[in-house]
Amino acid sequence: MLLNFTKMHGLGNDFMVVDGITQRVRLTTEQIGELSDRHTGVGFDQLLLVEPPRHPDMDFRYRIFNADGSEVENCGNGARCFARFVRDKQLTRKRTLNVETAGGPLTLIVTQNQQVRVDMGSPRFAPDSLPFIADEDALVHTLALPATTAGLTQVDVSVVSMGNPHAVLLVDDVEQAPVEALGPVLESHERFPRRVNVGFMQIKNRSRIDLRVFERGTGETRACGTGACAAVASGIRRGLLDTRTKVRLPGGTLTIEWSGHPDESLFMTGPVATVFEGRIELE
Numbered sequence: 001m002l003l004n005f006t007k008m009h010g011l012g013n014d015f016m017v018v019d020g021i022t023q024r025v026r027l028t029t030e031q032i033g034e035l036s037d038r039h040t041g042v043g044f045d046q047l048l049l050v051e052p053p054r055h056p057d058m059d060f061r062y063r064i065f066n067a068d069g070s071e072v073e074n075c076g077n078g079a080r081c082f083a084r085f086v087r088d089k090q091l092t093r094k095r096t097l098n099v100e101t102a103g104g105p106l107t108l109i110v111t112q113n114q115q116v117r118v119d120m121g122s123p124r125f126a127p128d129s130l131p132f133i134a135d136e137d138a139l140v141h142t143l144a145l146p147a148t149t150a151g152l153t154q155v156d157v158s159v160v161s162m163g164n165p166h167a168v169l170l171v172d173d174v175e176q177a178p179v180e181a182l183g184p185v186l187e188s189h190e191r192f193p194r195r196v197n198v199g200f201m202q203i204k205n206r207s208r209i210d211l212r213v214f215e216r217g218t219g220e221t222r223a224c225g226t227g228a229c230a231a232v233a234s235g236i237r238r239g240l241l242d243t244r245t246k247v248r249l250p251g252g253t254l255t256i257e258w259s260g261h262p263d264e265s266l267f268m269t270g271p272v273a274t275v276f277e278g279r280i281e282l283e
């Protein structure tokens, strides 16, 4: 079977985007893992699948698969690429799109300057929403590490669900943060039964942070949209950040806005790029 796809990225977080509306697509977990290989496949952090909506008030269903083939609830950079993709492919002419994800509905707005602003819904901090095993909600939770890692026996994390689960650590210097060592240990920590994305946040001032993210099912990426949302949401909740904060990631900068009110939506704005169109033979 020949599969048409578009390679896209948001700040270097890269995607294989597949139109599952005009072509019949059936991919196994193993096939997605093989396609993600940067030497023998297409190579990507996530595969995004566009499908018809299952609910009449939605425009599309937006499905997300990590490089390891696992299907996940949300992807912020992917959402921006998704919005550009469905317009470029003329699957819609709308500038405001309501899409369903496994983590809940999202609203995507393509702005006049071709950036995409995403209504990410409200961040959730209750441990059950990730899920995270804890007796109570808290601004910071201390996690004992299974073995001494990067000289640490425990770390303090804030936990946030942006539809998908995030743990955020405050660090003094993001360049020196032990992302490679701590990322996988925390991703699979027993208190996160569905694993977790791990953000390392350095606060530069009240409206600017630097961030690196070790993503669940993928590893460190050049940018993680939901990771940026989670980091800023946790910073605002802790009284450390302003309601409009710029997030500098290795691949570039996102703008995050949130009033801090638990019932109000958080917004993420950033760029999108299309790299090439491709076609691959699947066995």
Ligand SMILES: N[C@@H](CCC[C@H](N)C(=O)O)C(=O)O
Pocket (backbone or CB within 6 Å): 013, 045, 046, 064, 066, 072, 073, 074, 075, 076, 077, 078, 164, 165, 197, 215, 216, 217, 218, 221, 223, 224, 225, 226, 227
């Ligand atoms: N790159 C993403 C997040 C993709 C999913 C994540 N790895 C997970 O497992 O939840 C983003 O831009 O948000």
